[in-house]
Amino acid sequence: MKKDPSIDTFVLKGSRLAKRLRAEIVAMGLRLSERGGHAPQLATFLVGQDPAALAYRASIERTFARVDIANIRVELPKNADDQQVLNTITELNDDPEITAVLVLMPLPEQIDPHLVLENLSPLKDVDGITPTNAGRLHLGLPSLRPSTPAGGLALLDHYGVTLAGSRITVVGRSNVVGRPLATLLTQRNATVTLCHTGTIDLAAETRRADIVCVAAGQPGLITGDMVSPGAMVIDFGVNVASDGSLVGDADFEGLQGVASAITPVPGGTGPVTALTLASNTLAAGFAALSGNLDQVEHTLPVNLRQEFDAAMGAGS
Structure with missing residues (x-):
C-alpha cells in the first residue's frame, strides 16, 4: 500500500505507562501485607530452552526486581516427560511459599498441555490458563486474567x-x-x-x-x-x-x-505485559487469603485509587 504523507504514525511505547504501573504494584503490595498476606513469589516453570521463552523470562526477572517481587526459576530438560511435568506442577501447587506459577510456552511436543491446564491450581494460575480461570473470565466473573x-x-x-x-x-x-x-x-x-x-x-x-x-x-x-x-x-x-x-x-x-x-x-x-504479570502475582496473593477467586484484587479500592491518582498527579 502506498504510504500517506499526511499520516505520522505514532509509536505507542509501553514505557510511558510503566512508571504508573510500578507505583500501583508497590501500593498493592503494601495493601496485601497490611491484610496479612505472605510476601508474593512467582515461580517461572520452563521445560527446555525455547529462545522466546528465555527472552520473556529475562524480561519478567528484570521487571520483578524493580517492584520487589521475588521470583524463582524452575526448569526441566527438553526431553522431560509428562510425569516429570505433572510432579513439578504438584510440588508448586503444594508449596506455601509460592504465590503464583507461570508455565512458559511453548512446551516441547511430547508434553500434553492439558496436564498443565487441568492440574495447575487455579489460585496460582497467574496467566489465567486453567479451565476455571478461563471460564470465569468468559463469564465476567473475578479471575486471574492472562x-x-x-x-x-x-x-x-x-x-x-x-x-x-x-x-x-x-x-x-x-x-x-x-x-x-x-x-x-x-x-x-x-x-x-x-x-x-x-x-x-x-x-x-x-x-x-x-x-x-x-x-x-x-x-x-x-x-x-x-x-x-x-x-x-x-x-x-x-x-x-x-x-x-x-x-x-x-x-x-x-x-x-x-x-x-x-x-x-x-x-x-512487552513492558506492560511483564508488569501486569507482577500485578497478577499480587492478585493471586489476595485470592490466597481466602482460598477463593472471588477475592481476587487487580486494582486499588475506589477510596485508595483516588488517593493514588492524586499522588501520581502531584508527582508528575
Whole structure:
C-alpha cells in the first residue's frame, strides 16, 4: 500500500505507562501485607530452552526486581516427560511459599498441555490458563486474567483509545492471548473478529478493522497493504530473529505512514505485559487469603485509587 504523507504514525511505547504501573504494584503490595498476606513469589516453570521463552523470562526477572517481587526459576530438560511435568506442577501447587506459577510456552511436543491446564491450581494460575480461570473470565466473573491481553488493554486505555463500537480484528487464537483478548474486548463493547490459520482471506479481515491486534507468532505477518490507512496496530508478537534481536508479528517499518499508531517490539506491549504479570502475582496473593477467586484484587479500592491518582498527579 502506498504510504500517506499526511499520516505520522505514532509509536505507542509501553514505557510511558510503566512508571504508573510500578507505583500501583508497590501500593498493592503494601495493601496485601497490611491484610496479612505472605510476601508474593512467582515461580517461572520452563521445560527446555525455547529462545522466546528465555527472552520473556529475562524480561519478567528484570521487571520483578524493580517492584520487589521475588521470583524463582524452575526448569526441566527438553526431553522431560509428562510425569516429570505433572510432579513439578504438584510440588508448586503444594508449596506455601509460592504465590503464583507461570508455565512458559511453548512446551516441547511430547508434553500434553492439558496436564498443565487441568492440574495447575487455579489460585496460582497467574496467566489465567486453567479451565476455571478461563471460564470465569468468559463469564465476567473475578479471575486471574492472562497478562498479555490484560496488559494490552491497559496500554490502550492509557492512550485514551476508544474500544466501545470499534471494529477490532484479532489475529491469533491461542488460549493465552488471542481468545482471551477477544473476550476482554467484547466485554468492552468492541465488535471483534477473531482470525486464525483457517481464515480464508486474512488481509480482507484486517483491512476492515479500526484496530488490528496480532499475536500469531509469525514475524512480519501484518504488512502495510493489509491495514486500512489510519488504523491502529497492536503487536503482541515476540520472535527471535536470526541475529538474536526481538521482532514482532507486524512489519513495523512497512506500517509507518499507513497505521495511525503502532506498538514497537521490543518496548510496546512487552513492558506492560511483564508488569501486569507482577500485578497478577499480587492478585493471586489476595485470592490466597481466602482460598477463593472471588477475592481476587487487580486494582486499588475506589477510596485508595483516588488517593493514588492524586499522588501520581502531584508527582508528575
